[in-house]
Amino acid sequence: MTDDESTPLRDGLERVGRFSAENRRTVFSVVAVLVVVSLAIAGASVQMSLGMELYIDDDSQTNQNWQEVKADDTFDLGNNVFVMVETDHLYEPETIRTIDRLDRRYAASGEFSSVTSLADVVRRGNGGEIPDTEREVRASIARVESTDSSAAALVSNVNPDRETALIVATYGEVDVPPSDAQYFGFLPGTAAGYLTDEVADATDHVHVPPHVDVTVTGAPVFENAAFGLMLPEMIQLFAVAFAIIFSVVFLVMRGRLYRTWKVFLPVGTALVALVYMLGMMGVVGFNFNAIMLGVLPIALGLGIDFSLQLHTRYIEEREKGYEPVDAAGAAARTTGNTLLLAMATTSIGLGALLVSAVPPTRQLGATAAFGVIAATALSLTLLVALLVELDGDEYETVDAPSDGDAAAADGGNPPSPDADQPAPEPSADDGVLGDDEPAFERFIGSLSGGIAAAPLLVVVLMLAAIGGGAAVYHDVETTQEMLDYWPDIEQRDDLAELEDTAQSPNVIYLVVEGKDAYSPTTFRRASAFETAIEDHDDVNAAMSPVTAVEIANDGEIPESRTRLVETVDRQAASELMPIGDRADTPDRFVIQLFVADIGGQEVRHLIDDTEAVADKHLATERTAVTGKPVVNRNVIENVTSGRDPMTVLSFGMATAFLALALRSLRESVLLVVSVAISAVMLISMAMYALGIPWNPLTVATGSIALGAGITYGIHVHERFKEELYVNNAAPAAAMREAMVRKSRPVIGSGATTLFGFGALGISDFPVLANFGIAVALAMTFALVTAFVFLPAAALLLARWTATYDAA
Numbered sequence: 001m002t003d004d005e006s007t008p009l010r011d012g013l014e015r016v017g018r019f020s021a022e023n024r025r026t027v028f029s030v031v032a033v034l035v036v037v038s039l040a041i042a043g044a045s046v047q048m049s050l051g052m053e054l055y056i057d058d059d060s061q062t063n064q065n066w067q068e069v070k071a072d073d074t075f076d077l078g079n080n081v082f083v084m085v086e087t088d089h090l091y092e093p094e095t096i097r098t099i100d101r102l103d104r105r106y107a108a109s110g111e112f113s114s115v116t117s118l119a120d121v122v123r124r125g126n127g128g129e130i131p132d133t134e135r136e137v138r139a140s141i142a143r144v145e146s147t148d149s150s151a152a153a154l155v156s157n158v159n160p161d162r163e164t165a166l167i168v169a170t171y172g173e174v175d176v177p178p179s180d181a182q183y184f185g186f187l188p189g190t191a192a193g194y195l196t197d198e199v200a201d202a203t204d205h206v207h208v209p210p211h212v213d214v215t216v217t218g219a220p221v222f223e224n225a226a227f228g229l230m231l232p233e234m235i236q237l238f239a240v241a242f243a244i245i246f247s248v249v250f251l252v253m254r255g256r257l258y259r260t261w262k263v264f265l266p267v268g269t270a271l272v273a274l275v276y277m278l279g280m281m282g283v284v285g286f287n288f289n290a291i292m293l294g295v296l297p298i299a300l301g302l303g304i305d306f307s308l309q310l311h312t313r314y315i316e317e318r319e320k321g322y323e324p325v326d327a328a329g330a331a332a333r334t335t336g337n338t339l340l341l342a343m344a345t346t347s348i349g350l351g352a353l354l355v356s357a358v359p360p361t362r363q364l365g366a367t368a369a370f371g372v373i374a375a376t377a378l379s380l381t382l383l384v385a386l387l388v389e390l391d392g393d394e395y396e397t398v399d400a401p402s403d404g405d406a407a408a409a410d411g412g413n414p415p416s417p418d419a420d421q422p423a424p425e426p427s428a429d430d431g432v433l434g435d436d437e438p439a440f441e442r443f444i445g446s447l448s449g450g451i452a453a454a455p456l457l458v459v460v461l462m463l464a465a466i467g468g469g470a471a472v473y474h475d476v477e478t479t480q481e482m483l484d485y486w487p488d489i490e491q492r493d494d495l496a497e498l499e500d501t502a503q504s505p506n507v508i509y510l511v512v513e514g515k516d517a518y519s520p521t522t523f524r525r526a527s528a529f530e531t532a533i534e535d536h537d538d539v540n541a542a543m544s545p546v547t548a549v550e551i552a553n554d555g556e557i558p559e560s561r562t563r564l565v566e567t568v569d570r571q572a573a574s575e576l577m578p579i580g581d582r583a584d585t586p587d588r589f590v591i592q593l594f595v596a597d598i599g600g601q602e603v604r605h606l607i608d609d610t611e612a613v614a615d616k617h618l619a620t621e622r623t624a625v626t627g628k629p630v631v632n633r634n635v636i637e638n639v640t641s642g643r644d645p646m647t648v649l650s651f652g653m654a655t656a657f658l659a660l661a662l663r664s665l666r667e668s669v670l671l672v673v674s675v676a677i678s679a680v681m682l683i684s685m686a687m688y689a690l691g692i693p694w695n696p697l698t699v700a701t702g703s704i705a706l707g708a709g710i711t712y713g714i715h716v717h718e719r720f721k722e723e724l725y726v727n728n729a730a731p732a733a734a735m736r737e738a739m740v741r742k743s744r745p746v747i748g749s750g751a752t753t754l755f756g757f758g759a760l761g762i763s764d765f766p767v768l769a770n771f772g773i774a775v776a777l778a779m780t781f782a783l784v785t786a787f788v789f790l791p792a793a794a795l796l797l798a799r800w801t802a803t804y805d806a807a
Contacts, residue, residue, distance in 0.1 A: 009340070010333050013380065017332025020384040021325040027385040031378070035272060038279025045282040048187045049289045050227040052482065052628075055358050055635040055696060062634045065626035069172065069509050075580055075590050076113035076172035077509060078628065079192070081199055082218040082498055083167035085118075087211050090163055091137045096122050096130050098208055099165055105202040106169050111195055113172060114578030118158045118165040124576045144576075147551055149534075153541030154576065156503050157594055164501055170578065171195060187231055192220035217494040219628060225491040226765075233763060234293050241297055241759035245752040249304060252440075252748035253312075259394060266311050269383045270303030273375040280370045291360035291697055292367065294771060297760075299371030301753025301779075302346060302708060306372075306379045308745035309715060310335050314387050316741070318395035324388040336380050338718040341661055342711040343376040345654050349676070349706035352650030357638035358696050365703065372707075444743040444787075445736055451791050452732040455799075458792035462678065462785070469681030472688040478639060479693045479767075481599045482632045487764035504540045504594030506629050508606070510614060513588035514621035520564055522621065523549065523557045529617040530591060536613075538598050538606050544591040548577045595629065603633045639696050647702040651677060654706055666803045667717070674790040675713035675782060676706040682781040687774060697771035701778050708753060709782030712746050713790050720794060724804055731798040735791050747783060754779035 020027050056063045070078040083102060089095055100119035107115040118141075122130055125140030141159065145152040158166050171191070180189025199216050208214055249267055254260045277299055286292065313335040317327035350372070353365025437445075451458050479485065486492060499505045510529075514522055523546050530542040548571035549557060549564060558564045568582050580590070598606065607625055614623040651672055658668035680702045692698065719742050723734035757779070760772025797803045 010337055013336035013340070014329045014333035016380050017336065017384050018325055018329040020332075020381045021328035021388040024385040024389050027381050031272065031382050034279075035275050038275050038282075041282035042275075042278035045285070046278060047185070047287045048183075048231055049287040050187075050190055050230075051192075051223075052631060052635060054289050054360055055291075055638070056631060057357070057359055060634075061624075062626070062631060065511065065624040066631050068511060068624070069590060069626050072113075072173045074585050074588075075509075075511075077170055077507075077580075077590065077592070078172050078626075079170065079220050080218055080507065081112075081169040081171070081195060081216065081220055082502070082505075083169070083199065083203070084213075084215040084217060084494075084498060084501070085165040085167065086163055086213045086215070087209075088163060089211055090118075090159075090165060091134045091141075093130060093132055093134065093137060094209060095165075095212060096137055098206070098212055099167065100130060101206045102203065102214070103167055105206055106167065106199060109198050109202060111171060111174055111198055112169045113580070114170045115167065116158060116170075116576065116578060117167040120576045121155050121158060124574070148555055150530075150541055150543065150547045151551055153504075153594065154543060157541070160501050160503050166502060169195075169199065183231070190224060190227070192224040193228065196221050196224050215494055215497075217491065217498050219495065222486070222489075222491040222495045225489055226486040229487065229489070230290065230765065230768075233765070234768075237759050237763060237768075238293075238296060241756040242300075244755040244759060245297075245300065245304070248751045248755055249308070249748055252744055252751060253308065259392070262311075262390065265383060265386050265390070266304055266307030269307045269378050269386070270300055270375060272382060273303045273371055273378050274299055276374040276378075277367060277371040280374075281367060284366075286363045286367060289360050290765075290767065291358070291364055291700075294697060294700075294757075294760075294775075295364050295367045295371065297753060297756040297775075298350075298364075298368045298704060298708075299375070301749060301756055302368075302372050302711065303375035303378075304752050305708075305711060305745070305749030306339050306342070306375045307383050308749050309339060309742075310379045310383055311387065312741075312745045314384075315395065318391075319397060321397045324391045328384045328388055332380055332384060334722070338715060339376050339379060341658075341718070342714045343372055344661070345657060345710045345714065346372050346707040348653045348657055349650045349703050349710060352646050352653060352703050352706075353700055355645050355649055356642040356699070358635070358642065358699075361642070361696060361700055364700060368707070441740050441743065444740050447787065448732075448736040448739045448791065451788065452735065452795060455792040455795040458788060459796060462789040462792070465685070466678050466681040469683070469685035473681065473684040476684055476687050477691075477693045479636065479695045482636070483599075485695065485765070485767040487766070499597040503596065505597050506595040506627070508593045508595050508610065508625060508627040508629055510591040510593065510610060511588060511624045511626065512591060512614075512618060512621050513623075515587065517585075517587050517589055517621070518545075518565055518568060518582060519561055520557050520559060523564065525617050525621075526589075526591065527557060529613055532613050532617060533593060533610060536606065536609060538596045538602065539593050540596060541594045542591055543577065543579070543594070545571070545579045545582070545589045546591070548572075548574070548579050551577070598629075603629050604637070607633065635696065639694055639699050643694060643699040643702070646699070647680065650703045650706045654710060664803065666797065666801065670790070670793055670797060671710060671713045671717060672706075674793045675709045675785045678785045678789055679705040679709045679778060679781040682785075683774065683777050686777045686781075690773070692770045692774055695767050695770060697767055698774045701771075701774045704775055705778040705782055708750070708779060709786065712750060712782055712786035715742050715746050716786055716790060717794065720791075721804065724798075731795055731804070735795060739787060739791060743787070746786065750779050750783045754783075 053063065069075050085099055087095055096119050099117050103115050103117040103119050106112060119130065121144050122137055122140045125143035126136065131137050131140060141155060145155050158168065160166065174191035174195060176189040176191055176194045180194050181187060196216065203214055203216060246267055250263045253263050310331055313331040314327055317330045322330060347369040350365045350369040354362050356362050512526060516522060526544065526546045527550065530546060533539050534542055545568045549567045552567050552571055558567060571577050572579055572581055595606065607630055610625050655668050655672045658671055659665045662668055683701055683705060716738050719738035720735050723729045723737045729737065754776050757772045757775035760768050761776065763769040763772065
């Protein structure tokens with residue numbers, strides 16, 4: 001099929017272009033109404049969501065186990081705020097009374113399910129009172145420690161050394177007041193933020209002696225501080241990114257536009273597509289988060305790309321002498337066809353993110369794909385209407401249409417350039433661009449000539465570089481610690497100090513459920529589990545109703561159910577052993593495992609070991625391992641588990657679609673291999689060399705490279721075919737014309753995305769900075785492959801095969 005063949009699709013696109021050009025007020029009115037509706041929906045429903053739970057599926061077993069532990073009608077556990085009390089006079093009664101006042105103040109807030117401190121230990125060892133001398137304080141602590149090993153471990157949790165005491169405030173679900181929302185409700189309050197403020201406020205209302213230092217810390221405190229910095233930073237970065245994007249579009253396109261202010265048209269059209277995308281997010285219930293913020297520069301960059309393609313083609317048609325409406329129809333017919341092909345392929349590439357195990361990554365793919373579809377529709381309607389409406393007849397005719405097309409378009413009088421007009425642009429057969437051409441076009445023309453002179457050498461060199469990327473693809477590291485996602489701030493230093501000081505800064509929970517959970521038999525099996533798991537190098541102590549019963553009964557489990565239940569209920573009132581109310585969970589209880597400061601694969605090993613020990617000793621009960629370390633580990637593992645399937649699926653689907661759309665498997669493979677796969681392999685090599693790891697954001701780079709990179713390749717390749725089939729140009733001349741004609745819009749749009757994402761590279765958040773750098777690399781390599789590897793490979797196909805023989 002030749003490129004100028006009449007088809008229902010091309011004819012329909014031309015009708016759309018003509019309709020938009022002739023019915024501009026209708027187009028403007030419809031677009032305006034949809035903008036207002038989209039803004040209203042987005043403003044009412046789209047928010048910024050924070051927290052690590054966003055990155056696991058709501059219906060996953062991991063999340064269900066985690067929510068079970070956190071629920072206020074079950075265990076109300078899961079999160080711990082630590083208050084570090086540091087002093088050289090820790091065991092003086094005045095210091096213990098200060099800790100006691102802090103403890104009671106936190107408990108009085110009613111937001112914590114339990115508050116445990118060294119003051120509770122001292123009271124437990126001294127009949128409920130705080131002694132009057134340091135010697136008696138030490139003796140009280142020693143009496144509790146001597147009860148058994150579990151009690152000794154619990155004491156160590158709140159008194160890790162002679163100068164430090166820890167107050168541990170535990171909470172699960174929290175009702176956050178609406179007044180905690182910021183930015184007019186866009187950033188809702190979080191439990192971590194609300195309780196951090198509550199603890200800080202309570203601390204300020206307690207008199208603390210001058211020799212005592214108090215620090216509020218813990219994972220919730222750090223995450224609240226980090227998340228609180230994210231949105232303001234993102235607003236600043238996107239402001240910088242948009243300024244860069246607009247500047248790049250202006251600089252690249254000013255040599256092609258007759259009136260430079262018209263650079264606002266493609267940028268404005270892309271911004272309208274972003275508004276529609278926000279409306280779509282509101283309709284389907286998507287919110288912004290650390291990953292979803294990346295959709296803005298993706299959609300904006302691709303939207304500008306599509307708009308620039310149609311804008312530059314409209315200029316070409318006007319320069320041929322077509323009247324505005326006819327030029328609009330011709331641009332929609334030719335470039336519109338390419339845009340639809342690019343839109344579909346890009347949507348497939350981004351749609352492959354739907355197989356990710358990380359929910360925000362799936363949302364990113366769906367939202368970005370919708371943004372591309374909206375940008376395509378607006379380019380063929382709104383942009384066309386704007387171009388015709390604002391057409392000031394400023395275009396110089398440089399090449400009259402052939403076969404009387406211009407005559408038909410202009411009532412039978414073909415336009416002809418007068419003597420004062422500049423010389424026409426060289427045709428595809430001219431060989432060299434004239435000296436009056438802009439330097440940018442001359443450079444691209446020279447690049448094309450170099451590629452045409454030695455296409456095989458170019459292909460060999462590119463394959464060597466791609467092979468290097470393939471060799472290190474699986475050697476790119478994955479971020480193993482959630483802490484490495486966040487910036488270096490004061491709260492991070494406090495958390496690091498806590499992890500260095502506390503023997504058990506982390507807690508893992510084992511839920512035990514059975515028909516007869518509170519029976520001597522079940523408790524004995526649970527006791528055997530606790531004994532076995534405490535032998536693990538990373539577990540310092542276990543605490544549960546079982547432990548509480550053993551402490552109260554000289555290490556034994558009562559033979560009688562009645563006595564056991566009475567003991568559990570009595571111990572539940574103890575401030576030192578916060579084991580919860582049996583009435584809330586009559587068929588289950590939770591074993592808390594106090595864990596050392598471990599990370600990475602050590603967490604996975606501990607999870608697996610805990611499950612194995614539970615299966616051995618609690619085979620007849622349902623058991624589930626959960627906790628924040630478990631949730632964080634699942635997020636990290638989901639990153640790598642979905643990377644390869646997403647990449648393979650996107651490449652496979654794109655290849656199949658292009659083969660059907662182009663009716664050529666060779667062309668399909670050419671585009672996917674020479675642009676998308678090549679870019680991904682080059683990206684992996686750069687990430688390996690620069691030490692950029694895989695994380696929940698960078699794993700999407702492959703699909704983004706396919707989505708954006710294949711678009712660039714399609715623009716160049718389709719124009720190459722047009723020059724071959726319509727203008728009967730030789731392959732080398734056709735490729736030169738395609739590269740020159742597409743250089744400004746393609747490189748301009750690629751540069752917008754490149755620099756737009758590049759702005760993220762200066763972020764204080766490593767997860768965002770790495771994402772920005774990775775996508776900037778992706779855009780760079782996509783442009784390189786589209787303007788170097790693809791042309792060389794296409795020229796070799798034209799030379800050695802019949803791929804481009806016109807049907």
